[in-house]
Amino acid sequence: MNDYNFDPKVRTVWWEDDGDGRAVVHMLDQSLLPQQVVYLHLTHEQQVAEAIAQLRVRGAPVIGVTAGFGMALAVTRFLAERDADRLETTPAEIEAHLAQVGQLLGQTRPTAVNLFWAIERMQRSTRQACQAGLSSQQLAEVLKAEAHQIAVEDVQACWQMGLHGAELIADGDTILTHCNAGALATTGIGTALAPVYMAAHTGKHVHVFVDETRPVLQGARLTAWELQQEGVPLTLITDNMAGYFMRQKRIQAIFVGADRIAANGDVANKIGTYSVAVLAHVHQIPLYVVAPCSTIDLALLSGEQIPIEQRKAEEVTTLYGTRIAPMDVAVANPAFDVTPHAYVTAIVTEKGIMRAPYTETLRARCMPSRQNKSE
Ligand SMILES: CSC[C@H]1O[C@H](OP(=O)(O)O)[C@H](O)[C@@H]1O
Numbered sequence: 001m002n003d004y005n006f007d008p009k010v011r012t013v014w015w016e017d018d019g020d021g022r023a024v025v026h027m028l029d030q031s032l033l034p035q036q037v038v039y040l041h042l043t044h045e046q047q048v049a050e051a052i053a054q055l056r057v058r059g060a061p062v063i064g065v066t067a068g069f070g071m072a073l074a075v076t077r078f079l080a081e082r083d084a085d086r087l088e089t090t091p092a093e094i095e096a097h098l099a100q101v102g103q104l105l106g107q108t109r110p111t112a113v114n115l116f117w118a119i120e121r122m123q124r125s126t127r128q129a130c131q132a133g134l135s136s137q138q139l140a141e142v143l144k145a146e147a148h149q150i151a152v153e154d155v156q157a158c159w160q161m162g163l164h165g166a167e168l169i170a171d172g173d174t175i176l177t178h179c180n181a182g183a184l185a186t187t188g189i190g191t192a193l194a195p196v197y198m199a200a201h202t203g204k205h206v207h208v209f210v211d212e213t214r215p216v217l218q219g220a221r222l223t224a225w226e227l228q229q230e231g232v233p234l235t236l237i238t239d240n241m242a243g244y245f246m247r248q249k250r251i252q253a254i255f256v257g258a259d260r261i262a263a264n265g266d267v268a269n270k271i272g273t274y275s276v277a278v279l280a281h282v283h284q285i286p287l288y289v290v291a292p293c294s295t296i297d298l299a300l301l302s303g304e305q306i307p308i309e310q311r312k313a314e315e316v317t318t319l320y321g322t323r324i325a326p327m328d329v330a331v332a333n334p335a336f337d338v339t340p341h342a343y344v345t346a347i348v349t350e351k352g353i354m355r356a357p358y359t360e361t362l363r364a365r366c367m368p369s370r371q372n373k374s375e
Contacts, residue, residue: 009229010183012062015069015147018043022080023073023144027066029056030184034225045074045101052108052115055216059185060259060295060350061154064114067105068147071122074101075140091130093137098143100128110307110325111268111296111336112259118150133343140184151187152327157292158188160350165255165290167353168346176242178211178224179270181290183230191290193226195348198231208234209251212243213270213314215333239272246283254280255285256371258291265341265358266303271334277343286345293366303338 013027025042028351040056042048048070051057057066078097082089102119109115125146129139169175182191189197199206208227213219218235228235228299237245245251254276260268267273267289280287300306313331317323325331347354351365 003155004139008129009090010144010226012059012184012187013057013066013069014151014187014194015073017076020080021076021140023067023069025066025073027051027057028184029244030058030222031056031194033184033221036291042073044077045070045104049104050074050106054103057288058218059180060076060112060114060257061157061186061191061292062184063109063112064118064294065151065154065187066146067115067118068122068150070105071098071101071119072140072144072147074098076142077238079136079140089136091134091136093182094136095123095126095130098123109309111309112295114259114292114294117294121150122146138294154186154292154294156185156186157350158183158190158194161191161290161292161348162189162194164206164350164353165288165348166198168253168288168348169204169206169250172203173199174207174250176251176254177211177223178219178239178242178243178253178254178256178273178276179213180218180226181255182223182226184226185232185257185368190226191257191292192288193223195255195288196232197230206232208232209238209242209245210234211239211272211276212236213272214239215334216311218270232240232350239275241281242276242278246279246285249283251285253282254285254287256287259288259336260306261289261291261296261302261347261362262300262303262306263296263298263348263359263362265344265356265362267304267341267344267347268286268303268306268336269339270310271337274337274343275337277339281343287339288346288348289344290348291337293351294367298363298367303340306336306338308337309335313361 015023018024027040114229128273129142184191210223211219224236258267259270311333316331317325354361
């Protein structure tokens with residue numbers, strides 16, 4: 001890594017015009033890591049939706065960025081196909097088409113609010129362009145620029161969260177993290193891992209204990225791989241070891257990401273985060289949640305209202321296609337849980353470090369960033 005302006009070695013998702021005005025969404029297929037590094041080149045919004053649903057791209061911020069790219073791709077494809085059929089397309093027809101694409105993408109995963117925030121932002125830009133009387137081609141350019149801006153803001157937010165969060169890490173600290181909230185979950189240097197990277201870049205010695213994070217193993221497969229790529233020392237542990245190392249006083253702080261944060265500071269994050277938070281509370285170890293303002297859902301007063309994604313049983317009963325549980329066994333597979341704000345030491349966003357009571361600070365510091373830049 002080079003200093004301060006380091007770029008993560010991993011590149012999660014980006015897009016290019018393919019020459020005839022159509023957008024191609026390129027993405028690292030995270031479902032194949034760490035054994036295979038494979039990039040997908042998607043030319044249809046259906047493919048983008050499938051990639052999000054199948055966790056080929058995953059992590060709240062990058063899901064939002066990918067949704068923006070998917071909607072911009074859909075518009076360029078829609079226009080190109082109608083041009084090929086020599087059909088005129090009005091901006092209103094584009095707006096109607098985008099409403100369908102927004103539904104398609106919005107049905108992929110229910111918990112990460114960034115997905116819905118990005119869809120709403122793209123649809124808001126469409127409405128504004130239509131009201132301004134722009135042509136269809138001008139509207140397509142506006143949407144491509146908006147999708148790109150969402151990604152630029154994500155990169156910038158990660159950098160700021162790294163700078164703010166690094167203040168919470170002392171030289172020689174061992175940090176525990178759960179799931180993957182690193183560069184692989186964003187288009188920048190990550191959320192929960194951004195402070196780790198920034199602390200390492202400012203000369204602090206940081207060691208990361210990585211929860212494997214059953215059942216999809218985002219820790220063992222993704223965070224361990226990512227930290228190795230970035231040259232950060234790590235120790236991989238199983239989820240049920242976290243309390244053991246906390247009790248041994250081996251962990252000085254815990255950094256996790258978030259998929260949705262309610263207005264009172266309750267945090268929805270990968271399943272197992274609540275267990276880590278309770279253990280941290282018992283052992284008086286600070287638990288820091290790192291997330292951009294686009295993850296904060298001020299419309300929800302508490303975490304009780306956050307929808308929790310239930311995923312397929314096979315994620316629990318098989319490992320790489322090998323069955324590890326008896327046939328016909330009953331399975332529960334919630335992909336997220338909610339950590340009450342009382343267990344959250346601080347929430348780090350691109351706007352700074354916020355501590356309890358959260359309701360006012362989150363509203364004061366994060367409302368503007370949920371508005372479309374053009375509003
Ligand atoms: C920086 S947000 C990452 C967040 O998303 C993960 O869930 P998933 O891998 O299912 O998309 C997990 O909750 C991480 O904390």
